[in-house]
Amino acid sequence: MSPHERLRALYLSKPVILAPMEDVSDLVFRRLCRGLGAHFCVTEFINVEGLLRGCKRAKRKLTLPEDDQPTAIQIYGSDPDRLAEAAEMADEAGPVAIDINCGCWVPKIAGRGAGAGWLRDPDAMVAMAKLVVSRVKLPVTVKTRIGWGPESHMPIVELAKKLEDAGVAALTLHCRTAQMGHSGAADWTWAKRAREVVTIPVIVNGDIKSGADAERAMRETGCEGVMVGRRAIEHPWIFREARAMIDTGVECPQPTLEERIALCREHLLANVEARGEQHGVAVTRRHLAGYLRGIAGAAAIRQSLVLTDTVEGCLAILEDVRTRKQMARSPMEASV
Ligand SMILES: Cc1cc2nc3c(=O)[nH]c(=O)nc-3n(C[C@H](O)[C@H](O)[C@H](O)COP(=O)(O)O)c2cc1C
DSSP: OOHHHHHHHHHHTOOEEEOOOTTTSSHHHHHHHHHTTOOEEEOOOEEHHHHHHTOHHHHHHHOOOTTSOSEEEEEEOSOHHHHHHHHHHHHHTOOSEEEEEEOOOOHHHHTTTSGGGGGGSHHHHHHHHHHHHHHOSSOEEEEEEEESSOOSSOTHHHHHHHHHHTTOOEEEEEEEEGGGTTOSOOOTHHHHHHHHHOSSOEEEESOOOSHHHHHHHHHHHOOSEEEEOHHHHHOTTHHHHHHHHHHHSOOOOOOOHHHHHHHHHHHHHHHHHHHOHHHHHHHHHHHHHHHTTTSTTHHHHHHHHHTOOSHHHHHHHHHHHHHOHHHHHSOOSSOO
């Protein structure tokens, strides 16, 4: 199967995709989400300048072990030639696709013409994408927003067609403008409009918070798949929930207490193995509050975890939660 056919087959499976998220969508988290039903993952964005300078952090993000497939590598930059050069490096790492970030709104990136900065000059974005496509063997995809903001008519529909003509293999649409950052509601109707003018797959992204949202986003937009970001940080079970709703229309049961604690342990131990104790414990914390949400006494448990720096200490707290009789008997307080 050629790389393009392989990617097309993935989109035919109505994929539920883990979004690229800096300091979140690393190898450990990708493995964990894949285990819970994510079909396909995208790396955190990689700065092309760092990559071309040989920066260790950038090169580490480019490394995909065999079990980390299918994963697309995302790159960002403001110079078309440098992006093309970095894409050639990414090509050799064997991802399922090379994704170009045209959606990051953060001023230090967009203000320099990278990320969503490309939306200020859509024709330049198309020319850049065309150049990158011409330089690599693997499929090139683009993740972008509906426009810079606050245009009365968003450029995305026309842009989607031009990106397709430039040879882009698929488009992911975060349905907000760059100026909205993460505020306001994502407007999926733009994904529908973009989807209607192209034949390449379009993936809808923004505010997908449940299995029902995922199913509705696909149904309302006609998109090939959905991408989930923030909800996965606190509730990675969304992948299996979305899978169940999309495939069968059946709601998946909420994770049990045992599953929640098992996931906390798994994530913690994997992060400690990958980064050492101090850093591993610190980076797992942002997830644990969400993983434990709904458990009786969750606020106090969270508080103790925040104050604990050792893996043994965290595991002891989790074990205590698991074994305390009243916790084990207590039903989940609220649905999450
Ligand atoms: C912590 C964080 C880091 C992010 N990093 C990236 C990134 O590296 N590349 C990218 O294209 N988008 C990035 N995003 C945006 C997400 O991929 C996604 O488009 C956005 O969060 C909207 O989806 P959601 O509502 O499901 O979170 C990031 C978002 C968050 C919250």
